[in-house]
Amino acid sequence: MLTTTIAAIGPLDQTAMAAARDLQARLTKPAGSLGALEELSVRLAGLAGACPPPLPEPAAVAIFAGDHGVHAQGVTPWPQEVTAQMIGNFLAGGAVVNAFARQAGASVTVVDVGVATPLPPVAVADAAEAPRLVAANVRPGTRDLSVTAALTRDEARAAVETGIRVADDLIEAGAGILLTGDMGIANTTPSAALVAAFTGVDPAEVTGRGTGVDDETYRRKVDVVRRALHRHRPDPADPLGVLATVGGLEHAALAGLILAAAARRIPVLLDGVIAVSAALAAAAFAPDAVGAMIAGHRSAEPGATVALRHLGLDPLVDLGLRLGEGTGALLALPVVTGAARVLHEVATFDSAGVAEK
Numbered sequence: 001m002l003t004t005t006i007a008a009i010g011p012l013d014q015t016a017m018a019a020a021r022d023l024q025a026r027l028t029k030p031a032g033s034l035g036a037l038e039e040l041s042v043r044l045a046g047l048a049g050a051c052p053p054p055l056p057e058p059a060a061v062a063i064f065a066g067d068h069g070v071h072a073q074g075v076t077p078w079p080q081e082v083t084a085q086m087i088g089n090f091l092a093g094g095a096v097v098n099a100f101a102r103q104a105g106a107s108v109t110v111v112d113v114g115v116a117t118p119l120p121p122v123a124v125a126d127a128a129e130a131p132r133l134v135a136a137n138v139r140p141g142t143r144d145l146s147v148t149a150a151l152t153r154d155e156a157r158a159a160v161e162t163g164i165r166v167a168d169d170l171i172e173a174g175a176g177i178l179l180t181g182d183m184g185i186a187n188t189t190p191s192a193a194l195v196a197a198f199t200g201v202d203p204a205e206v207t208g209r210g211t212g213v214d215d216e217t218y219r220r221k222v223d224v225v226r227r228a229l230h231r232h233r234p235d236p237a238d239p240l241g242v243l244a245t246v247g248g249l250e251h252a253a254l255a256g257l258i259l260a261a262a263a264r265r266i267p268v269l270l271d272g273v274i275a276v277s278a279a280l281a282a283a284a285f286a287p288d289a290v291g292a293m294i295a296g297h298r299s300a301e302p303g304a305t306v307a308l309r310h311l312g313l314d315p316l317v318d319l320g321l322r323l324g325e326g327t328g329a330l331l332a333l334p335v336v337t338g339a340a341r342v343l344h345e346v347a348t349f350d351s352a353g354v355a356e357k
């Protein structure tokens with residue numbers, strides 16, 4: 001399934017992109033006045049192979065949740081149980097991601113791809129738009145990546161394929177854009193390790209304070225990432241190996257979701273450092289997958305900026321967020337819709353009888 005998904009990913013459609021550039025030049029606004037939205041609209045056209053591209057609607061957020069053996073190294077102040085507890089909160093509609101999803105009109109799907117502790121009992125939701133849980137636990141958390149490989153290659157592949165399956169189901173159900181979400185106490189540590197592995201940048205420059213760790217914990221975290229890279233020597237040309245040795249189950253699943261979106265030529269709006277570290281894996285599997293990626297925001301985690309630079313993506317929103325869940329991607333969604341809507345609705349100089357300079 002991973003092989004066929006990768007094989008289906010191709011370059012952007014240059015004819016549709018040229019048509020979008022031509023249309024942008026004829027719309028009733030000074031050339032270039034919509035800044036980054038103009039090139040975004042061109043990319044959306046190239047991805048869809050149509051000008052104008054379809055509006056990115058409806059939107060679907062997929063929150064992949066997993067736990068991390070590296071939690072045992074004291075890299076975060078939060079107990080591991082918070083991952084499972086927050087799933088309960090997502091399904092009850094009480095998290096920030098739910099508030100932003102309601103605002104944006106996006107559906108929320110929560111995927112247990114590797115939570116280590118029991119999920120709390122959740123009330124059966126009856127409303128069609130209620131958050132949905134997909135039970136797809138590959139294993140109860142990763143192994144401690146500072147001691148041994150976090151996952152076997154088979155486990156990493158199973159998580160990637162879970163992400164592919166979730167994306168296929170959401171697109172089959174009509175989603176016009178996918179948004180990445182994540183939940184996993186300690187997951188900024190494997191995120192930093194993935195960014196260092198794929199970009200070659202030093203762990204000290206890609207490791208951040210996650211949920212807000214103190215100086216001592218931060219130093220320990222950098223050391224853990226450094227030791228993990230030294231131990232496993234992950235090869236960036238072998239993305240499955242990188243995900244298995246220093247990644248997480250939610251990272252692997254997110255890489256799968258991104259690859260499937262690219263294969264189906266549906267845009268995927270990336271959230272924070274967990275998403276962009278997974279995007280590096282997706283780009284290593286299939287360089288053309290970058291064409292489907294839109295950077296929703298710039299996370300406060302330094303690794304996010306390093307990863308975005310490596311991918312050649314500019315974030316749409318920069319508000320110092322470091323929450324995850326898909327919150328930054330949701331805030332950027334109206335910007336993406338606006339970029340596409342311009343090509344549908346704005347009059348041309350010719351049609352509106354407005355004089356050109």
Ligand SMILES: O=C(O)c1ccc[n+]([C@@H]2O[C@H](COP(=O)([O-])O)[C@@H](O)[C@H]2O)c1
Pocket residue numbers: 075076077078182183184185186187188189209210211212213271272273274299300301304321322323324325
């Ligand atoms: O999205 C981000 O860039 C981001 C930055 C910092 C923290 N987080 C969230 O916080 C959790 C991981 O933080 P930590 O400190 O436990 O590694 C996890 O649930 C993430 O969704 C997310």
Ligand SMILES: Cc1cc2nc[nH]c2cc1C
Pocket residue numbers: 078082086182183184211323324325
């Ligand atoms: C409360 C809480 C909510 C979160 N959402 C994403 N990561 C999180 C981490 C914590 C600790």
